[in-house]
Amino acid sequence: MIKITQRITASAVWDIEGTEVRLPYRKVYPEPVMRKKIEDYRSALESRTYEQDNTGLCEAFTVFGGIAFVAIGLSCREEFLRCFSYYAMQFAREWADEEKRLKSKYIGYEYVFAKMLQNEAVRIHYDFRYILDQANGGDFCQMNEDAFAEYWIPVILPLMKSGSSLAEVAKRVGDVRVSRYLMQIPAQTLAYFKSIAGSYTKRRELISLTKMNNFILGNDSRTEFAGAEPDFLKLLKQITEEETEIQRTRFIKENRKEMSLYKDVWILYERHGTGLKRLTVDFCKVNQPSFRKEIKCFLKVRFSGHIRASDRSCLSIFDAVNRICEMNGCIRYFSDIDHIDVKKLQLSLEQEMDQSKIMTMFSACRTLYRYLCSDGNDSKLPKPHSNPFESLHFVNAKKYHKITPYIPDKVIEELSDRLEELDETDRLVFQIFSETGMRAKEVAFLEEDCLETARYDGAVRLKYIPYKTLKARRCNGIGEYHRVYISAELAEKIKKQITASEILRREHTLPYIFLHQKKGYKAAMLNVEYLITKINKLIHKYEICDDSGELWNFTSRQCRKTLVVNMIENGATTMELVYQLGHLNQSTVMQYYAEVKSARLAEMNTRFFKEQFQLLLSNEQLATFSEEERRLLYVDFRLGKRRVEFGFCTRKLCDGACKSRSRSVHCANCPHLCTGMKYLPFWKKLLQAQEAQMQEIIKGYQRVEIADYEEYIEYRQEKQLLAAYRNIVETIEKSGGS
Template identity: 20%
Template sequence: MNEEQHTIITSNISLKTERKETEKSLMQKDRWYGEEDLGMRLNQHEGVKSIYFGNIRQNWLKDITKYYILYRRYQGKSFGTLREYIKAIQHFSRFLETQCVYYFTDITDEVLSSYLGNMHSLSEKTQKHRLSHIKIFFELGNSNNWFQISTYWFRGRLGDAKPKNNKINYIPNEVSSQIDIYLYLLAKPLQRMVLLLRALGLRGSELLQMRFDCLKQRMSGDWEIHFTNWKFKERHDVLPIVPELAEIIKEQQTYIRTHLGEDFEYLFCANTYESNGFKFFKAKSKVMLLQQFNIYLNQWAESCNICDESGKLWKFTSHQFRRTVATKMTNEGVRQYIIQRYLRHHSPDMMQHYAHILPSTFKKEIEGLHKRKKIVDVTGLEVSISNPEIENDIELRWLRSKMQPKALAMGFCARPQLLKPCPHANACMDCQHFRLDEDDLPTLTQHLERNQKLKEESERLGYIRQLKEIEQDEAKLINIIKSLENANG
């Protein structure tokens, strides 16, 4: 197929969107900027702002790839994911230069087998990722009639890569001990970052893009840290934290306001110094790049000669702290679904990469994450979260109510999640599925005081029907409060 025929084919491609002019303009450019051209929010900690098509050597492949990237953008894929697609196609393009391939019709099973052999220097995981991206590219091209390529060759070659526990990259005890010894040699902002990572198992994106006002205190006096889970559609997440961590966050807030003023929106910032930046820190008004944070950690490790038990210099990444939190929880016997909730994984499958590192008896659990509290319904009767008569996942929803933002002013809902939307809007206190615990006592007391004032006003005005309803609510509140107060002795 010649260039003229290819031009005719690509000119007939349409993504059936209202962005025709944008598409036409983008097709003329080899560099697309995430914010300006694609209207996407970029992760500040990654530092990459554009996608470049110039390294795709074949014009016929480059043109179709541009449509493919737009198609995936409109499907809601993240900027980072689009970049991974481009990397895979660029790698495939470099290989095709060594083959007698002049159009998609020339990509045969033999060519794909040669491509697999050409990837021998890459890890098994990277090979499967690259092949998976190419396969999806081919499938979408076929379904949209951009080209036709058989994908039969891929069958059986893309099985899930199982984690090899002896290669899982968590921080062993001997390295962790050296972190304790040499932590003071890190610059203060970096110390605080490491302490939060070690305690909470945050993702690097969550830590580096954490908002300045992330720290919240509940009416009970307990502290929570609020942050955005950038991996899953910018979801808002919450974790309970101990007072010591709250003090560390307050120290960092003071540092930011002192050095960057009121306008900087993040808890952590970049460092003006790159060389020896692990010990000298001058605040810079931008988000620190994840790559740079890892560089600081490894400058520190080299300076302090932090080694594993074999004497080999340890190479840090931010994600190791997350894996280490999971490893410790697993080894303490914390239930797997609690670890899944704590690390905010969407599926138990992700725990295969964390939970099987160390042998565990699963005989105990971290008290702070799963403290048994008295839970009552709207009649004041205690409801056991392990009661088989209650829905099987009530315990998980109780945990989620403690570790994620509440949708209710107090208490939590124990309705089975598969039921239809709640028919009791704004009527929780009359619902058999409503649950409360000791943390809700302050709010319940406020409700009771407000209720008593309404009662006095209704009596003064002679509102008989309203007075009866208020008295019923008052009796419920008193019953619930007494029941919960008895739990505290």
């Protein structure tokens, strides 16, 4: 029944099939006319004639107005919502044909109403944003979402079936909606995720949650993005973890299959804590294809046992082969290379490469030839009769390797003040490096039972595996673990780290205390290289420089060297150093002693004498003095025994009597003179007096009309003295300014 139940001035309350609706009361629309309009509107909704022509809807809207149009429509709720849903689908299709992108949380219902009431014959101008002021807009927004899902899911399905990315769809409708659409088709989504994960394993690429997320939704997407469907994230994480477990075992087992002579790219893996480390060998980098088979046979034997992902010897072999082929285009196989080609290679490398890198390259090539000349060579190619790299010997090879420097006190003091900017774990690792001198891998793989109580009261020992000497320890029947004493403070911090990592250790059944996991990432081992990068960023940020004024470049090995230097300077014996460092002999320790001795000699340098006496000593003046002689020189300077006019003399007593005293120019032009800033006023007075003296001499020659006076001994002596004074003044001023 449709009737008026109440009139209030210019409006009337209508009862439309049990629903109360307030409509404006106008004379042009008496009750019978208005009733007929309402019935026509409801009839249009029930018969769905709007699908062919929406004129009826538009005419009803012009009569009732926006809010009443919705209210009357909701009196037959199911039919009105069906009408809205129809136009929501029309809007979704039209929107998909354009290039717009959805960025809002909800799809606005105003666009659908604008589409519903768009008619050339009946023009409507209305702000549809406020059309639902008296109705719940949630249902309408949901219908919009359903319409978009109904349109885009059929678009997504063929992409999923072909294993393609959904990034283009995500750009149009957003990551959140794609995650919802996927969970509306869970069976297809599960198969899609497994297909993507399997493709990583098939091409031997390590999988991760970030890679999976970015492939599906595009590189701009973030892992665990806000608003994502929880079931989507859960399923994605589950599939990634399952595939990770498969890769951990399969990649190691398939290393042998990967090392095929018919493949030009080998992707090899080794176990590294919870994950894997990758080594890629690209034989396409060898420019001459005929060499590739021999190198493949050699590397197949080299990697037949344990694969080391850090092994980069193959790269130096590739470089050497390419260079030799460039110099001699007739070479096709390794058997064609002779010692002349190798010598040419060495001469060319010395122009552009450090000697240590040349030795590394030649060592790798020498190892390759030993295999090619042996009976184990199964390349079926011409076999070399000799090893041309054996004829080259590098004398004093150790001197060419760059020695790891120890950290100066100045750098340590400034860096210690800035370490608070690092997190607690990074500070703990740095303290372990500094206090124990352990290597990076030894710290990264510390185990849960690494702390032991020593036999002395209150003392604690740290137990670790010295991986660098592990093989030698086993050969010599020494236990795998080495132990060093640590402070109680460090032991307490390590205990906290052991407790903090307990849950992760149980979950992954691993003993390592520096196992960690960040949100959105899988569990990983300590990355020492990343820690070094963060410390160097601090050094650059605060411009921490060494004594020469250059920015310090930190490496973990420097802590080990610094500990050794401090122990030697505090009187540590050779055996104490051997024990602390875990060495098996004294040879390396003796090298450290020699380095510290030379470092002490270098400390008494020109800067030292300048700071102590405000004197300028050149490197040439100090070069001939040993460490003991420099100490004696320092004592003589302190006692004033070597004082001369305006400075000190550095002449050695064993050189005999001073030869400059009998000359007209004494110390001013002597290479042994050592002067400084405090003598500058006197040297300036001498320079001014000498300049005046030269002017007087020249005027005297001009008065007696002598033109060739420049050849006179008197003039030359005075000019030489003037040049000596000027040189000393300029040198002092330059050093004082710097």
